[in-house]
Amino acid sequence: MTRNSDIRRFLFRRLLGVLPLLAGVGLFTFILVRVLPGDPAVYYATGPMATQEEIAQVRTTLGLDRPLAEQLARYFKDISVGDLGRSLVTGQLVSSDLRERFPASFELTFVAMLLALSFSIPLGIVAAIRSGSWIDHVIRFIGTLGVSMPAFVAGIILIFIFYFKLGLAPEPIDRIDPFMLKPPAVTGLLMIDCLLAGNFPAFASALARLLLPALTMAIIVVAPLMRMTRASMIAVLTSDFIRTARAAGMGWWKVYVSYGLRNALLPVLTTIGLVVSYQLGANVVVEKVFAWPGVGSYALNSLLATDYAPVQGYVLLMACVYVVINTAVDVLHALVDPRVRIE
Amino acid sequence: MTDRRAPLLEIADLAVSFEVHGGRVAAVDGVSLSIMPGETLGIVGESGSGKSVMAYSLVGLLAANGRVDRGNVRFEGRQLVGNRRNVKEVRGRGISFIFQNPRSALNPIRSVGDQVRDALETAGQATRKESARQALGLLELVRIERAKERFGAYPHELSGGMCQRVLIAMALAAKPKLLIADEPTTGLDVTTQKVIMDTLYELSAKEGLATLLITHDVGLAARYCRRIAVMRSGKIVETGPAKDVLERSQNEYTRRLVAATPRVGRSLSDLLPPAERAEFARPVQGNEPSSARAVPLLDVQSIRKTFEAGRPPATLAKLLQTLGWSPVPETTEHHAVRNVSLKLDRGSRFGVVGESGSGKTTLSRMIARLLDQTEGKITFDGCDIGAVPSGSFAGSPLRHRIQVVFQDPLGSLNPRFTAYEAIRNPLRRSEPGLPADVEKQRIIDAARQSGFDPKLLNRFPHQLSGGQQARVGIARALVVKPDLLILDEPTSALDVSVQAVVLNQLALLQRQLGLTYILISHDLNVIRLMCDRVIVMRSGEVVEANDVETIFSAPSHPYTRELIGAIPDLPASIVENPS
């Protein structure tokens, strides 16, 4: 009954649960790199022009001739301080490459999720209220259509329609008009930086270029979110406690929003966590289609160039992002729903 | 005695229907009633009678596919049918509701105190600032102990009885004139039922509330209502003062319903209408259990069952403590059954009575070898079956001699098996070499014995009615010719008239086959009709063990007395108070 201590205990238990997860993640990526073809020593060497002695030197320094268990321990130590090796292609530290490119992907994914939610939740609610009617069928069909399209198909179709045929969207390259002055990078999030610098033309340009790729990433996840909203809303609308609220004469807002929606959105929250994983995967493809300079295209280019250290770093990063997002979702859930706090 | 005042609620020729695939189904078909201010009217009916639907339709609480087809409903003279504004004003203020399944009727993510406040504020009885204080007052009024502590509790933290009290508090918030209670005690323990109904009764009297009590329990209506209306298939078959309806009814259905309610002084065959009694009164030849058996069929000695909830690792607990956070609870042990012993002779009819959490189900599962005991010995016909772990008992040759009839008629049948396959399965397991035609005959015989029409054997469970499902469960248990039959609340999910038939059937079977059975129930009246000896269980222990008549006439343990006192019984409890 002591709300705060319940929440604190939940948070603690949850964070504790994250540790073995992260350990598993680290182990998995460790195996991943060992499994990829090629000599790991080469990846971590100082540059593409390394000589045989240098590579041998690197091998001993990195302990690649040591037993596997020791390598694993070393690996964990390295990643916990953020040493992810060096990219052969860019020649820079993977960690700094990722840091440089992450904001672009983050901005894209964040806006995509916002777009997805702003479509799916209202549509899901409408479909629930008009369940069984033709509106419901149409909405569900559109959602299913969206999720049936691979990300690259959606992206190409959008480019075809809005850039090629209608001429509304700008060229699908980069985040902002290449001839426009970029604002000083404060957060790395282009749109925020533009606003902070008061540079509105740049903001408009950045927004215009963000729209199509974000829309692509949104279309492919609207279906599951909308479905969950609809199912959850239907369940709530026919639930006993809504009947009690109506019988007590409570007003429309109280019954359907305060009592109803708040309960209905809880499963949707959980679904967001699941859906993010799919979006992060599709991110790679979308960044390729739109030539977006984010971590997805970075990882893909590295993979195709058999430059594996960035791939490993990317996979680790994505896993960590997912864990953070899911933990945040769970904590939010626990804040709203007291049943979750006791396990 | 005519009442000159104007009726509080007047219903005239109300009809409600639902839209389902393939047309409309009439749920309420021309109902007319009236309720006077301050009076308690009971609407009694079995499932499908339309009583709840009628109540919901009064204030527009029907599901989306429901519709009022015709009729008038006047509350304090104002028309409610088709008049949205009136309905809005009346809901929660003139007319309040309480529902069954109290825990699910409350918002799970909002504290109970806040919900009562919401009800108060909606009714305009309090502003945001005052509502907390008033809500607390209401919680105390409905006899919630430690109301201040419980104010911030959530529904899942409270018992069913307490949730129902919260709902009553919410219903009373607006000082309504009429309280509609839809099966308010279904699912609650018998002792809790009595307390809730008494509280409701007192509060109605105190506040001058009129009450509409909707229930399937004739006894409950008899005890708490002055007038009763009997509903069947959407129509009212009879209305009148409680005593008249229950004792002197001329209506065939009412008489059948009342007769089927088990109570003191009536025998099993009394439950049935006279025309149907003959079938079960057949004389039984042979199969008389030879009472010269010295060895009891079942001997349970000091049986015990303890469940351990998962314990957090010791290091974690210590860590939390050093961080100063509230100590994690120690390993929680739940003593489901504590030291129970009993002996059963062949042919005896044994009853186990208890409320939820008493351990009666756990005990039965251990005897049936579906659950391992923590300690204790179980001897069946001389064999130590307690030594055989429950996981391996399926292969034992003794398996078919102890059978169970489960509580949930539908849930205990595999949805993918027809009735035939369901009955065949245990027969196959216990007698695998049986020729096909012999097997078929055995199945048909078992079905007939249980009163199940063999023509329905190729139906799936969802295609059968509740009574038919129960009979399949019985046939399935009997086909393997068990010695001991454990009946776990076999009729609690059935309508009272169906129950009457099933109980008679069971009694006949017991006579014909010389069965020994253990009947588990929370319903003392059923136990009284069906058993010779009883044990009363509470919190895992046997508080009293005796033969049935002694238990009823001279209960020695206070808990037993409480249980007996809680049964709303006919006819002695008919409300005499003329107000």
Next chain:
Amino acid sequence: MVRDFSQPNVSTPPAQAWLVLARNPVSAAAFFFVPALAALAVLAPWIAPYDPNATDLDHVLQGPNGSHWFGTDQVGRDVLSRVLVAARLDLAIAVSAVLLSFVVGTVIGGAAALYGGLPDRLTGRLTDVLMTFPLFVVAMAMVAALGNSIQSIVLASALVNLPFFVRLARSEISVLRTQQFVEAARAGGNNERQILFGFMIPNALPMLTVQVSTGLGWAVLNAASLSFIGLGIRPPTAEWGIMVAEGAANILSGFWWLAVFPAMALTLTVLGFNLLGDGLRDVIDVRTRR
């Protein structure tokens, strides 16, 4: 607790299926479309009008016309024939991948739920770890590790579906374990193996079937996406993802048919599987509700 048992429902499975399909014509369409698609795919080599790999430099980049319904590509190959043959390839990959993940996932998840305790929690943990990674990225890495071949794509697509089957099997079986008819089966003398195969799996199959259908959709998506980014199947093999990739370059020059037809085929296939899964789920709902 007193339920409405008075009116038994006598509808049979075909009647229930009909009920659902009549109300939802789109699902009904999927029930016909998917088998038709499968038939087309199987018969592709025989019904394709041209050899999918035959180049014809005299008829390069022709738009859809009488002799080439879907047009020709940049080396004169008939797009329709390529789309048909690609259907065969993509569906074969999807079916193998889903079959693999269905069998492995159901056995692991079901066994874990059945034994409970440590194996159950361990399985849960492992599945959680796997799902922490964007599965497409894992698939990418797998294909890179195993080399560009059809087998690696099948394995990678199987991996993408695996956690869903494990989770579903686990949750279905753990719910079924607590059902009263399973307890009744034990009382009837069935041992654990008989209970698993006779009582639990048949009741879990409906939901698993739905997952198979949507899983087929995912697998096709996955395979095509991998080929699109250049992993797995390499040109000149006819595969929808590759065709879209090659066509994308030409789309801005106005030769839309190179990308649009394979993209449509891809989308319609996945859509068909998804709608089929939805339709199946609706039929199951009707059955369980009454």
